[in-house]
Amino acid sequence: MYDAIKLTYNVSGDDFTRAGEASSDVKGKLKKMNVPPDAVRKVAISMYEGEINMVIHADGGQITVEITKDCITMILADKGPGIKDIDQAMQAGFSTAPDNIRTLGFGAGMGLPNMKKYSDEMKIETEIGVGTTVTMKVFI
Amino acid sequence: MDFYHSVHLDSSLCKGCINCIKRCPTQAIRVHNGKAVIKNAFCIDCGECIRICPHHAKQASYDSLDVMNDYEYKVALPAPSLYAQFNNIDDANIVLRALVAMGFDDVYEVSGAAELVSEMSRKYVEEHPEGKPFISTACPTVVRLVRARFPNLIDHLLPFNAPVELAATLARKRAMKKTGLPSEKIGVIFISPCPAKVSACKQGLGIKQSDVDAVVAIKEVYPKLLPHMTYNDDFETDYVRSGRIGVGWGNSGGEAGGLLTDSYLAADGIENVIRVLEDLEDQKFGELDFIELNACSGGCVGGVLNVENPYVAQAKLKKLCKYLPVARNHINGEYLERAFWDEPIEYTPVFKLGKTFAESFDKMQTVEILCAELPGLDCGSCGAPTCKALAEDIVRGEASVNDCIFVLREFFNNQQ
Secondary structure (H helix, E strand, O other): OOOOEEEEEEEEOOOOOOOOHHHHHHHHHHHHOOOOHHHHHHHHHHHHHHHHHHHHHOOEEEEEEEEOOOEEEEEEEEOOOOOOOHHHHOOOOOOOOOHHHHOOOOOOOOHHHHHHHHOOEEEEEEEOOOEEEEEEEEEO | OOOOOOEEEOOOOOOOOOHHHHHOOOOOEEEEOOEEEEOOOOOOOOOHHHHHOOOOOEEEOOOOHHHHHHOOEEEEEEOHHHHOOOOOOOOOHHHHHHHHHOOOOEEOOHHHHHHHHHHHHHHHHHHOHHHOOEEOOOOHHHHHHHHHHOHHHHHHEOOEOOHHHHHHHHHHHHHHHHHOOOHHHEEEEEEEOOHHHHHHHHOOOOOOOOOOOEEEEHHHHHHHHHHHHOOOOOOOOOOOOOOHHHHHOOOOOHHHHOOOOOOEEEEEOHHHHHHHHHHHHOOOOOOOOEEEEEOOOOOHHHOOOOOOOHHHHHHHHHHHHHOOOOOOOOOOOOOOHHHEOOOOOOOOOOOOOOOOHHHHHHHHHHHHHHHHHOOOOOOOOOOOOOHHHHHHHHHOOOOOHHHOHHHHHHHHHHHO
């Protein structure tokens, strides 16, 4: 046995019907593992927001989730446009989502702020034109 | 805690096909040794297996009408969906008088109590804005589902008993006053559209002791009522005590309608209900006051103990409501204590793999490894609904990897 469970998910871009599949799968697994409900909730919400971001802004990407006995680490990596100004992107209500996305009910500018709010640790690595990797941790 | 379950299997009729295991929303059924087995801890009494079983091996238990002989004075509590089973009913009195003609001494409409619950819900939602959105608790299947699978939503459950409980208490009180008989000589008998409500009256969540003495099925009462619905000497008595809001509870959206708010959603059908709960848990939708959830398509009119097609029944109920006043029962600003739960509902993670996190962690690792080995066809031949469910059964010690016919075939091929 290894001391971590590693799960990987491919998130396809521009497909809103499938956005949330990965976070929903992780949520189901965590519940079956007696992870405290509050931690499950934090993972589900922060990961779903990240997943949606990948669909809206980055044409999809890959999510790796690592579960150890004291922590759940989510690594969301995309090859999207990168984030120009992280501080601005972190502001509640700031959004670069185009109008067609907003009419779908997304793009309220709460994605990154919610990811920060619901995860215990968050790190953003981004390069314009190369992509973004967001690493979030929720401690059990 | 082991529950009473109305939904059960008559194994003599079971052919061991895989229809039910595929349909069950909580993956509570397995086929072992050619017969289905319901895992009681997982079952939420939704009745989906009763709908799908081609051999009628899945059944609902409820009381026989003979139970009426056990009491000196019998009060019928008809669910609103009962009215929707008959054609051309423009006055619920036709149904209620027929109940008396078939042997009940009095009737107390569940819809009457539902109107009181509607008023109390309105007051409660207004007084507790921090708890929004509130999830309706009238459908016992939904309550059992939330209890077992949605720990983060338990605080959003509206802490009221289903209207039938309030109806039973009020009906008993009225009967005792009217007849002077002691409580035990009065039979309060609920006429139910579904097995979940049978289970809830026998052993409900949030309630210590139900005031309902017996639960009979709409489909059993139906043929007994028909002969009394053509002519009745008793055409003078007016038994109807409820209005549009109460009777409307029989349809999906009816309970929410009684809240007089636009800020609600109403979902029906167990798969849709689960999807709404999942999304709600992930905070995928914005501010709503109320979430009405009914496990059956169409609402209570879709319950498996009904006779009429749910959507035809919906139309009939709407037509009946058209002629009714808005509401005829009011609380005068005060809560009725009986309407509330006696005890809080607590999260009970029945689907967990192990007793502790450490144990579940190890088991989940094994599940992942097994899932990679299994073919992923979800064929059901092993008796579990999916390959993943088989993997979980294996780590729980309830199945073996050789139950998979593909794994077994490979094993034999390798031996040769």
